[in-house]
Amino acid sequence: MSASPAPSSSKRNDLSVLKSLLPYVWQFKYRVIAALACLVAAKVASVILPIFLKDIVDQLSVPATLMALPVAALLGYGFARLASSVFGELRDALFARVTQGSVRRIATQLFSHLFSLSLRFHMDRQTGGLSRDIERGTKGIGFLLNFTVFNILPTLLELSMVTGILMWRYDIRFAAVTLGTIGAYIIFTLLVTEKRMVYRRTMNSLDSKANSKAIDALLNYETVKYFGNETYEVSRYDRNLGEWADSAVKNQISLNLLNIGQGVIITVGVTLLLWLSASGVVSKTMTVGDVVLVSAYLTQLYAPLNFLGFVYREIKHSLADMDRMFGLLAQGQEVADHPDAHKLKSRQAExxxxxxxxxxxxxxxxxxxxxxxxxxxxxxxxxxxxxxxxxxxxxxxxxxxxxxxxxxxxxxxxxxxxxxxxxxxxIGIVPQDTVLFNDTILYNIAYGNPLASQDEIIRAAQAARIHDFVLSLPKGYETLVGERGLKLSGGEKQRVAIARTILKDxxxxxxxxxxxxxxxxxxxxxxxxxxxxxxxxxxxxxxxxxxxxxxxxxxxxxxxxxxxxxxxxxxxxxxxxxxxxxxxxxxxxxxxxxxx
The missing domain is CATH 3.40.50.300 (P-loop containing nucleotide triphosphate hydrolases)
Known part of the structure; x- marks a missing residue:
């Protein structure tokens, strides 16, 4: 069995990752529906803003003798801007519980699942790489949910509404240029990003490898010192980081090339739309307000469309990170309870x-x-x-x-x-190799029965002949034992283990x-x-x-x-x-x- 428990990306795809995530999100379905309603309301308000702006400009473009304050257009503009902001904040507030709640439930289930896996799995895995997979996966969930609801859906909705308005109010060429620009942008981004993903996956693998080796060396600090292999360990860590750095440089260069291509596509689209609107004014088929309207839509679309490329890239990265984490959840149990298993209840055991x-x-x-x-x-x-x-x-x-x-x-x-x-x-066990939690002596003894009273803990310590030693310490039972109990001698650790087992009874x-x-x-x-x-x-x-x-x-x-x-x-x-x-x-x- 390999050290990395997650199946390869070729065996799982983005759709399967999203299907794995959906049940956790849908537990908050009412919040999701309310947040989507606020999202739509905010985008409708945002899209009608330029229409009010056009009316204001057109009404202020008449001769001075006919000029009057466009009160309705100004009030409509202010209301639309306020509504866009308020509904956007409500959306964020409603969806915060969805994001954090989903992350919490997945992380808790994964933590529980890891304890249900067999000893063979835990003998094969490397703690450093495993912790990185979990950390990146949970962060990926938050990123995916937030940017899907806060960026992708709003941007696609806004693009649809803007395209519809351009087709309704102006020549079909405006909508054709807008859709052509969007289509070219999305296709280019998708194709290049897919090719870039190999660099990201390589970076993740090398990052986990380097972190695993580093943690392994630090956990075996004494052994490294015994054999004077500090330089060897640093050199090995540096080689792993060197491989990671090479992959990271390739990833950055490919990102720069992607940004250049996206910039070219956006610039061409913006220039064509401005050319069409300016030509309309010259031919008197469009007003200055129409130019302002088109320009406002262009400005409004440019930022999210440009950001959409970044979001898409990061979501693909998040899906790759989540792939490994959900792969852990998919890891089967070698030792599992039988469906009809029953509880053992006895104080006597043959x-x-x-x-x-x-x-x-x-x-x-x-x-x-x-x-x-x-x-x-x-x-x-x-x-x-x-x-x-x-x-x-x-x-x-x-x-x-x-x-x-x-x-x-x-x-x-x-x-x-x-x-x-x-x-x-x-069953209670006192193992040969006693490993303690990096906590107090009291905590480590009480681990045998977390509900035990202070007197019961002390009696167990006395039975294990460690009570007097603990009292001789400056902090007594509140003394920290260090990572894996390294601050205690082998005999002291073993007596803590004996006390812990006695307390379990x-x-x-x-x-x-x-x-x-x-x-x-x-x-x-x-x-x-x-x-x-x-x-x-x-x-x-x-x-x-x-x-x-x-x-x-x-x-x-x-x-x-x-x-x-x-x-x-x-x-x-x-x-x-x-x-x-x-x-x-x-x-x-x-x-x-x-x-x-």
Whole structure:
């Protein structure tokens, strides 16, 4: 799977993007209808302005002896100008909720959808590029809606009305020149802009790539420093920006050529219309007021028509940006709830792994016919060498992935028949690699149960043996832990994770190397607390240090994804197999460390 989840533009077109957007906009249909009504009223008022101006000029062009103040024309002109302004502002006010509401709902749905996607998707994607796709897509929605309603529709409506007035009042040549100019302008803009879009798409791709690499390097700041690769990372970032800059220059040059062509077309059209109106005055078939009327329409049309080119280009850019964002929404769920899935409700849980097969890739099997059970309230530990598939068991139990063969059952129910939310609500995990939010210690502990009281949070911290440490900090529980918890040591982060899980109070516990980052003294103290917490709960312990699982009700030894040995600690030692070898090696290592 590629790093970018969105399908290519060739697979989705502008029409499909607009169809995806329409349901969100139509949720505000009454506001949309009211805004369109104001739009029409504002444009009607705008188009009749030059007619009042013509009447004023004609009435003021008579000999001085016959001159009178054109009160009606002046009042009509003032009313039309005021109406155009007022209805325009009302349109903007009404449509603001449509634009912002649509952006909010799409962004919220997309954020929720990303959490529903499988762990495989999130392992493949790059956060920097993904965030850019979302940011550009949501901005594109606002731009598309605003400029469609505020610029494209008003301009097209105004062009239609002006053309009709020119055909009604004057020679058909006026309307023909106007329509010919508009047609040539639109066709030229469309053809050139379509060719320019390849530069925009390339810029987006290179921008996302550069941003992804930069964020990846910053997230791995310590690793970069460890190996002294600052220059390498800066050079790589600069190369990516260089490619982006080359594409941006080509994009700018093509934009300049487009503007030149548009300027030529507009200039030719304006000149022809002025020529026709001036000729009419000379031949006495038109008045000076008619020239003013045509000139006013030309001036009125020139700005929006010239702006229409910019709007069209930007809307095409927005559609390209939205294409990637809606592509994320179209990303299918690898692990989805069954339509008839039901909620898990139990404080006692018997867990059974029944002939489980699993592989991340077709040619790389991870688990082969793994079977074991965790009786309600009992503790089962899984040990084995790196890559044996130990941590995969917890991912399958959480349904981050679905098994390829066999089944995992809780209280006799296949977990694929349960809702994922209720399943995960029943499981608490302390992972080996603890990642914290860039917030306070209080927030990170309370994440286990956001509704917990302050006293419950403190009791959980005390059980995880971190309460005294927190109180020793200047800001106590309000201490910020930094990006990914980097301001805390590995042991401190792990104790926060333990407190968080204790606060969640689930009937099923998973300890994935839960004390691997702790010193021996702290490990022994917390191990006692973990055993106390695990009492009367179904517990899966994934361990590297065998000393932490000697009291487990059963120990499973995994080797190359298969169950090699099983039994209690004493039984496995008597067996003199793989577990006994691992125990002997670790005991020798502990003794050696004590001698140092």
């Amino acid at each position: 867990i059974v792994f029944e002939g489980v097969d699993f592989n991340y890739e077709d040619d790389r099997p991870i688990l082969r016919n793994v079977s074991f059970s965790i009786p309600a309230g009992k503790t089962v530990a899984v040990v084995g060498s790196s890559g044996a598939g130990k941590s995969t068991l917890s991912k399958l139990l959480f349904r981050f992935y679905d098994v390829n063969g066999g089944a995992i059952r809780i209280n006799g129910q296949d977990i694929r028949e349960l809702t994922q939310a209720s399943l995960r609500q029943h 689930p009937p099923i516990l998973v300890f994935d190397e839960a004390t691997s980052a702790l010193d021996t003294r702290t490990e022994r103290a917390i191990q006692q607390e973990l055993e106390q917490v695990a009492r009367d709960r179904s517990t899966l312990m994934i361990a590297h240090r065998l000393s932490t699982i000697v009291n487990a009700d059963e120990i499973i030894v995994l080797e190359h994804g298969s169950v090699l040995e099983r039994g209690t600690h004493a039984q496995l030692l008597r067996l003199q197999g793989r577990y006994a070898q691992m125990w002997a090696m670790q005991q020798a290592g502990d003794e050696a460390s004590l001698d140092v």
